[in-house]
Amino acid sequence: MRALAWHGKHDVRVDTVDDPEILNPRDCIIKVTSTAICGSDLHLYDDYIPTMKAGDILGHEFMGEVVEVGAGSTLKKGQRVVVPFTISCGSCYHCGKHQYSACDNGNPADNQDIGQELYGQPMSGLFGYSHLTGGYAGGQAEYVRVPFSDVGPIVIPDGIEDEKVLFLSDILPTGWQAAENADIEPGDTVAVWGCGPVGLFAIQSAFLMGAERVIAIDHFPRRLELAKTFGAETINFEETKTYEALMQMTGGIGPDAVIDAVGLEAHGFFVDNVIDQIKASTFLGTDRIHSIRQAIVACRKGGRVSMPAVYGGIVDKFPLGAFMEKGLTLKTGQTHVQHYLPGLLAAIIEGKIDTTFLISHRLDLEEAPQGYKMFHDDQNEVTKVVLKPGFGARSGDVV
Amino acid sequence: MTDDAPSATAKHTSPDQDLTMQSVTIGRPADELFAYFRDFSNLSSFMDNVERIDVIDEHRSHWVVKAPAGKTVEWDATVTAEEPGRSISWQSEDGADVPNSGRVTFTDAGARGTVVSATIAYDPPAGIVGKVIAKLFQREPAIQARRDLRRFKQLMETGEIATSSRTQTQLQEERA
Numbered sequence: 259m260r261a262l263a264w265h266g267k268h269d270v271r272v273d274t275v276d277d278p279e280i281l282n283p284r285d286c287i288i289k290v291t292s293t294a295i296c297g298s299d300l301h302l303y304d305d306y307i308p309t310m311k312a313g314d315i316l317g318h319e320f321m322g323e324v325v326e327v328g329a330g331s332t333l334k335k336g337q338r339v340v341v342p343f344t345i346s347c348g349s350c351y352h353c354g355k356h357q358y359s360a361c362d363n364g365n366p367a368d369n370q371d372i373g374q375e376l377y378g379q380p381m382s383g384l385f386g387y388s389h390l391t392g393g394y395a396g397g398q399a400e401y402v403r404v405p406f407s408d409v410g411p412i413v414i415p416d417g418i419e420d421e422k423v424l425f426l427s428d429i430l431p432t433g434w435q436a437a438e439n440a441d442i443e444p445g446d447t448v449a450v451w452g453c454g455p456v457g458l459f460a461i462q463s464a465f466l467m468g469a470e471r472v473i474a475i476d477h478f479p480r481r482l483e484l485a486k487t488f489g490a491e492t493i494n495f496e497e498t499k500t501y502e503a504l505m506q507m508t509g510g511i512g513p514d515a516v517i518d519a520v521g522l523e524a525h526g527f528f529v530d531n532v533i534d535q536i537k538a539s540t541f542l543g544t545d546r547i548h549s550i551r552q553a554i555v556a557c558r559k560g561g562r563v564s565m566p567a568v569y570g571g572i573v574d575k576f577p578l579g580a581f582m583e584k585g586l587t588l589k590t591g592q593t594h595v596q597h598y599l600p601g602l603l604a605a606i607i608e609g610k611i612d613t614t615f616l617i618s619h620r621l622d623l624e625e626a627p628q629g630y631k632m633f634h635d636d637q638n639e640v641t642k643v644v645l646k647p648g649f650g651a652r653s654g655d656v657v
Numbered sequence: 658m659t660d661d662a663p664s665a666t667a668k669h670t671s672p673d674q675d676l677t678m679q680s681v682t683i684g685r686p687a688d689e690l691f692a693y694f695r696d697f698s699n700l701s702s703f704m705d706n707v708e709r710i711d712v713i714d715e716h717r718s719h720w721v722v723k724a725p726a727g728k729t730v731e732w733d734a735t736v737t738a739e740e741p742g743r744s745i746s747w748q749s750e751d752g753a754d755v756p757n758s759g760r761v762t763f764t765d766a767g768a769r770g771t772v773v774s775a776t777i778a779y780d781p782p783a784g785i786v787g788k789v790i791a792k793l794f795q796r797e798p799a800i801q802a803r804r805d806l807r808r809f810k811q812l813m814e815t816g817e818i819a820t821s822s823r824t825q826t827q828l829q830e831e832r833a
């Protein structure tokens with residue numbers, strides 16, 4: 259099959275590799291119909307995530323048709339499914355509590371060592387996201403082996419096109435969980451750093467959960483425009499002093515809840531951030547954390563901090579004093595995708611949530627390397643790249 | 658010791674013997690876990706470096722353990738103590754290349770299932786003869802035990818052992 263493989267910093271290629279096979283009873287094999295490049299894939303592209311190996315197949319946002327099932331799978335050949343990016347067993351203590359991304363068993367035993375050493379306890383496996391999270395081959399490929407297929411994939415009813423449901427795999431539930439983690443109360447003002455897909459979905463979700471105002475912070479005009487279409491007020495941090503603006507816009511109180519949807523590649527040339535960049539480039543630290551630092555300082559006293567953004571390592575200059583003195587609460591974590599799927603699929607079918615506005619580019623899987631480069635180089639115009647195996651042939655657009 | 662922590666977690670351990678203790682909580686009843694473990698022929702399904710264990714009789718078993726360069730080391734072991742559903746201890750018999758002993762306890766943990774703790778003591782061989790074998794066993798026995806217990810948990814809780822291999826060929830290489 260053809261698959262998008264990582265070979266190093268800014269070097270991804272579509273390679274021909276062996277097709278996946280059923281290896282465990284609960285496995286199934288999916289023929290991918292749509293897969294997306296995630297903002298967090300850019301962390302891999304930029305070589306910010308350790309434990310990558312040349313040839314690793316990327317992609318954790320994908321859906322497709324079931325073409326093969328193991329004896330323990332509950333799926334049937336021919337069903338269309340969206341696959342959560344978290345690989346969770348459904349049987350352990352954490353899955354029992356719907357903390358799917360903390361699954362004890364989804365990550366192979368040997369790979370769990372890295373998480374155990376880095377974080378104290380290992381997390382679940384993830385598709386296409388380094389060997390820290392299992393070394394599983396991802397979904398930017400023609401076929402994918404999906405473990406625990408009786409627990410993860412959600413069956414999509416006929417008549418609902420891929421693009422309406424594809425983002426159930428990661429970014430929609432991640433945006434939803436981000437808003438849920440902000441414990442929004444009716445009348446709240448919520449500030450969201452980062453208007454990428456997760457930030458935009460968090461904005462939509464925050465309004466659905468009763469927020470009165472959402473203030474969106476970014477520097478890409480196109481993304482701020484999208485935020486505005488959902489009713490958010492905007493701050494362009496290249497033109498505006500963010501903290502001062504937030505204080506003025508909230509009558510000197512600060513936002514009731516703040517959401518950091520930026521993460522470890524935070525932009526912005528502020529002194530502390532430049533120091534982070536120097537450290538990152540000299541391997542002294544992997545996380546550049548300006549956005550979470552600013553969010554904590556801006557958040558009102560006794561407010562809530564939600565951090566869906568991906569961080570991987572150890573940071574210094576974290577405003578622990580502001581966090582403690584103001585009595586803030588922080589909720590974070592990889593998304594417990596499986597927990598949100600039924601509710602969010604229903605919301606899509608009922609027309610309460612639409613995610614298709616996000617897609618700016620559709621490419622053939624063969625064009626995936628260009629897709630990465632475009633997404634990396636122009637995050638203003640390129641809001642989401644969806645890859646479709648065979649798309650070029652079908653659309654007559656010769657690749 | 659002046660605290661309540663297991664002795665295997667002490668900062669200073671006896672220099673003449675390496676001791677490792679690992680614990681895992683498995684969401685299954687102690688009796689079920691004990692029954693699976695007590696049949697030593699099952700252990701190779703989750704103990705990565707055990708090629709096979711032949712059960713000789715109720716108390717004795719023959720262990721075939723992988724060594725570097727495709728070789729194996731073998732020994733006989735005897736169950737030295739046993740409390741059904743609670744614990745089992747074994748020891749290698751005289752003449753083993755790598756004298757070793759183990760004890761596994763199964764402690765009821767209520768709604769969370771059972772805490773399985775393994776304490777493995779081994780005595781690496783001295784001199785040149787045992788060097789290759791020693792290398793194998795000195796390869797972080799604590800990490801080996803921890804991985805084996807995780808696989809035991811995966812097998813008991815999910816019915817399978819997680820792998821990120823994509824093909825049968827890769828899986829065979831991984832488990833070789």
